[in-house]
Amino acid sequence: MEKVAIIGVGFTKYDRNSPLTFAEMVFEATSKAIADAGISKDDVDNVVSASSDFWDGRTISSMAISDASNAFGKDITTVEGDGTFAALYGMMRILSGSFGVTVVCAHHKGTESSMNGITNCAFDPLVERRLGIDAVSSAALQARRYMNKYGLSEEQFALVSVKNHGNAMRNPLSLLPMEITVDDVMNSRKIADPLKLLDCSPVTDGACTLVLAAERFAKKMTTNKKRVWLKGVGHCADAFRLGDRDLADTRALKRAAKRAYAMAGIDDPRKEIDFAEVYDAFSYMEPLWLEGLGICDDGKGCEYLERGYFDYGGKLPVNASGGRLSANPVQSAGLYAMAEATLQLRGKAGKHQVRNAETALVHGINGMCGQSHCVWILGK
Amino acid sequence: MPSWKDNVDVIVHEGKISVPYSWTVGSTLSRFYCELRDNGKIWGNRCPSCGKVFVPPKIKCIDCYEDLHDWIALPGTGTVETYTVVRYEEPVLHPRKAPFVYAVIKMDGADTGLVHIIGGVDPEQVRVGMRVEAVFEAKREGNILDIKHFRPMK
Numbered sequence: 001m002e003k004v005a006i007i008g009v010g011f012t013k014y015d016r017n018s019p020l021t022f023a024e025m026v027f028e029a030t031s032k033a034i035a036d037a038g039i040s041k042d043d044v045d046n047v048v049s050a051s052s053d054f055w056d057g058r059t060i061s062s063m064a065i066s067d068a069s070n071a072f073g074k075d076i077t078t079v080e081g082d083g084t085f086a087a088l089y090g091m092m093r094i095l096s097g098s099f100g101v102t103v104v105c106a107h108h109k110g111t112e113s114s115m116n117g118i119t120n121c122a123f124d125p126l127v128e129r130r131l132g133i134d135a136v137s138s139a140a141l142q143a144r145r146y147m148n149k150y151g152l153s154e155e156q157f158a159l160v161s162v163k164n165h166g167n168a169m170r171n172p173l174s175l176l177p178m179e180i181t182v183d184d185v186m187n188s189r190k191i192a193d194p195l196k197l198l199d200c201s202p203v204t205d206g207a208c209t210l211v212l213a214a215e216r217f218a219k220k221m222t223t224n225k226k227r228v229w230l231k232g233v234g235h236c237a238d239a240f241r242l243g244d245r246d247l248a249d250t251r252a253l254k255r256a257a258k259r260a261y262a263m264a265g266i267d268d269p270r271k272e273i274d275f276a277e278v279y280d281a282f283s284y285m286e287p288l289w290l291e292g293l294g295i296c297d298d299g300k301g302c303e304y305l306e307r308g309y310f311d312y313g314g315k316l317p318v319n320a321s322g323g324r325l326s327a328n329p330v331q332s333a334g335l336y337a338m339a340e341a342t343l344q345l346r347g348k349a350g351k352h353q354v355r356n357a358e359t360a361l362v363h364g365i366n367g368m369c370g371q372s373h374c375v376w377i378l379g380k
Numbered sequence: 381m382p383s384w385k386d387n388v389d390v391i392v393h394e395g396k397i398s399v400p401y402s403w404t405v406g407s408t409l410s411r412f413y414c415e416l417r418d419n420g421k422i423w424g425n426r427c428p429s430c431g432k433v434f435v436p437p438k439i440k441c442i443d444c445y446e447d448l449h450d451w452i453a454l455p456g457t458g459t460v461e462t463y464t465v466v467r468y469e470e471p472v473l474h475p476r477k478a479p480f481v482y483a484v485i486k487m488d489g490a491d492t493g494l495v496h497i498i499g500g501v502d503p504e505q506v507r508v509g510m511r512v513e514a515v516f517e518a519k520r521e522g523n524i525l526d527i528k529h530f531r532p533m534k
Contacts, residue, residue, distance in 0.1 A: 019390040057397060120473050126405050127436055127524050128495050132473040137482055140464035141495075145484070148462065148508045193465040239442045243484055243493030244434070247462065 168322025
């Protein structure tokens with residue numbers, strides 16, 4: 001099978017109440033990505049976007065970014081979900097043989113609307129929506145279930161917030177760089193027990209774009225230093241209704257990870273992955289997903305965290321960028337994580353560059369409490 | 381170089397989308413809600429292949445993809461599997477004022493959890509493993525809030 005590479009990345013600085021429209025943000029990210037790839041806008045023949053009509057406040061919102069994403073005279077299609085899934089679709093389009101150089105863009109202006117109102121609308125209007133549940137309160141149910149199943153504590157989850165906000169201090173892009181302690185997290189405002197304010201990611205604006213190309217184009221158009229290969233991908237969805245799942249069971253993620261590792265030829269992810277960007281919209285999610293990814297055994301994520309295993313200077317740095325806890329542009333979060341991994345693999349991540357960056361894992365989710373997962377393995 | 385963009389007075393337009401819907405509830409959930417409304421009973425349905433009982437009832441078994449035509453009346457009692465005390469106000473979304481409790485309740489006689497509200501108890505007293513029973517509204521309209529909440533069993 002032909003390989004596909006990321007040949008260009010571009011993004012806006014994370015922001016709150018950005019003065020840009022989402023189309024202006026997409027234009028900034030996409031023009032930067034095309035310039036980063038060192039290609040012409042005419043070298044691109046199609047666009048895959050990730051967005052959410054509810055967040056954008058208009059239907060078929062991708063049509064509103066067709067100019068900004070360089071889609072005029074080309075083809076544009078859209079994924080309603082995290083950017084990692086849009087990248088998957090972009091790769092599939094290239095591998096189908098029907099498309100050449102592909103722009104994958106994602107945008108999110110979280111600060112223009114009501115997160116609770118919009119995420120409430122992700123629930124079935126015939127059942128749970130009427131209860132008023134949303135992303136935060138459902139995450140709280142998952143956090144408690146995870147604590148109860150494995151005997152974990154809120155203080156252990158707080159360590160994720162301490163680590164990732166601390167990592168953000170090295171990342172000039174980040175929205176919430178903070179030197180904080182476990183006590184700061186524990187004493188922050190209670191949102192929905194066991195979640196406090198500092199366990200939750202901030203509502204964020206941001207657009208990110210990747211340029212993808214098949215091997216034959218990538219090698220012609222770019223230098224070795226720019227190219228990062230999409231080595232493996234796996235995705236899997238669980239049941240829609242929260243009560244139909246055990247919220248502390250990562251069975252869908254386990255399947256997604258297995259597929260990604262098989263495609264990338266990874267036998268032992270614990271040894272072969274150098275760093276990871278894992279979806280941490282809420283602090284408890286990071287250890288839970290690391291277990292699902294097979295980086296540690298079920299229920300052991302917090303122990304590894306306490307030992308500093310996932311620290312910036314640890315054995316396997318996780319969310320060296322500061323993670324979603326430091327900036328979470330929901331729809332584009334996964335694409336930012338892929339752009340971050342690309343810069344790390346190029347050795348161009350600046351002050352938060354991790355050591356020996358050869359193989360990266362990037363994880364994105366879609367749906368409440370991680371209903372659906374997309375796992376990427378990126379490498380040089 | 382300073383950009384002209386630095387000196388623009390950026391305008392914000394306030395807006396709201398309000399679109400009415402008439403969502404058909406479908407035969408499976410309609411039967412569930414009719415039982416709630418008319419008889420104050422919680423029903424589930426069972427997969428003929430794996431035997432798993434779903435509540436709220438489902439169209440298909442998520443594992444076997446079989447039709448679930450086997451209906452069962454549940455006793456309306458269950459155990460709190462997980463819960464959260466909601467501390468923030470969302471007057472339009474939330475059916476009651478904070479603090480209040482959402483829980484996933486593992487229903488007796490079923491294999492799935494039901495997401496609902498725990499009431500009739502101080503939110504600080506709710507625990508995982510607590511035994512609870514459904515309290516029904518006197519006037520019922522055929523939706524999930526016909527169950528007023530679940531309260532601790534005496």
